[in-house]
Amino acid sequence: MKNIAVIGSGTMGNGIAHVCAQSGYSVSLIDISEKALEKALATITSNLDRMIAKGTITAEVKSSTLANIKTFTQLKEGVKNADLAIEAASENEQIKTSIFKELDSACKPECILATNTSSISITKIAAATQRPDKVIGMHFMNPVPVMKLIEVIRGYKTSDAVNNTIFEISKKLNKIPVEVNDYPGFIANRILMPMINEAIYSLYEGVAGVAEIDTVMKLGMAHPMGPLQLADFIGLDVCLAILNVMHDGFGNPKYAPCPLLVNMVTAGNLGKKSGIGFYDYSNAGNKELIVASSFKK
Ligand SMILES: NC(=O)c1ccc[n+]([C@@H]2O[C@H](COP(=O)([O-])OP(=O)(O)OC[C@H]3O[C@@H](n4cnc5c(N)ncnc54)[C@H](O)[C@@H]3O)[C@@H](O)[C@H]2O)c1
Structure with missing residues (x-):
């Protein structure tokens, strides 16, 4: 896994892009709003500056993190090389199912499709795709660069292999994954x-x-x-x-x-x-x- 696409660059999307890029993944950050993408890059930059001031990272880490992020307004363009797509768009069932339909047709067949939804059924989102075994919840906490937990939510058809891969990636992001089942609101x-x-x-x-x-x-x-x-x-x-x-x-x-x-x-x-x-x-x-x-x- 090298390439991660993050869909939605608001409060959560910018944080997810930040931690993935800082962990060495090549990140495509996608939003329908050019303004949201600009704001996201400014937020990531100021968060990296704060980390430098605190002595937790070096200036080199800042530049390599920023160099790992590319922004896109066209989903198809941004996800074409993705091994993992993490959707962090607005918390709205219709928006999410339509994004997942688009992801299913635009991503490589082996690409895992994760959602950062706070509450919407993973099983329902997965049903919008032809690959429900490769759809999973990856619920990051706010602010993403600071909070350790990722609530990993298995949909009804999520495979063990996909669950294991997401656990491994979560650890590479320096986070702690916890497995929960797919019921409204999950645990958090x-x-x-x-x-x-x-x-x-x-x-x-x-x-x-x-x-x-x-x-x-x-x-x-x-x-x-x-x-x-x-x-x-x-x-x-x-x-x-x-x-x-x-x-x-x-x-x-x-x-x-x-x-x-x-x-x-x-x-x-x-x-x-x-x-x-x-x-x-x-x-x-x-x-x-x-x-x-x-x-x-
Ligand atoms: N805010 C939190 O503390 C928090 C914590 C955990 C999980 N979440 C979840 O993360 C997700 C994002 O929440 P947020 O707080 O970052 O929302 P937000 O409103 O800050 O950002 C959502 C972004 O999605 C973009 N967007 C909307 N439709 C899109 C589309 N079709 N394609 C691409 N981008 C699109 C919007 O332009 C916006 O920039 C939601 O599912 C939410 O429930 C939020």
Whole structure:
């Protein structure tokens, strides 16, 4: 395996491209948006600069990592030599099944097709292809260059050989793979999202304010980040999409997204990536966490 294609260059795609390129793979980073590709390269560059400043990598590693990444807006062009394609496009079933149909016809027959989906059924995505044995979930955590875990999700027809190959590659990326089965939310989000949703319900019902909810969980439970700040970092649209998949998949009202989350996403307050969520990120240089004005008491 030498060539990895990453489809989608947003929050996750740029991180996945970064770690693959830093591990020596030749990476094609693909997005329908030229702007998203430019932003991704700028993010990777500034993350590499931060690593140099911390002394964790050398300037040579930065230049070899950047040299290993090529960007494309045409999927067919970007995936033609890929041994592994990792899809990290928007969390939307229709988008993903249409990308997988395209990947199936454009990639080499032996190419493994992985998805970074947070919640959508791997079995359903695999069914859009003629190679369901070679489709697998490779769920990286955010921020990808920092977080060690890859949740490896086996679809109903994923072969043992493909599962083993993905375990090997994950280790080469200096990550720790964990195998889970294909049910809505898998493990990470099945447990995380109800907590985030409950934090949003607590805010919605006026039990406590944004900073207070996050402080209780940071100081009381030793979480490195409160659930509302974490939701902002994940993207509130992504959180809503995952909750909807779990709600539909299990038919259990305990996964119903809080109306406040629905309203915020509808209004375009998506968290850090849009500049505002539970906190206000509009002043990028400000390191202090500022509660968004609509939640100030
Ligand atoms: N944000 C997180 O913390 C997180 C964590 C783990 C997994 N995920 C999953 O990773 C995936 C990506 O999430 P994200 O947060 O990076 O989203 P994002 O909104 O930041 O980026 C998605 C990117 O996909 C691109 N895109 C959309 N349709 C495309 C297509 N047809 N072809 C190519 N590119 C396309 C968009 O232009 C955008 O740049 C989702 O499945 C999400 O559930 C997200």
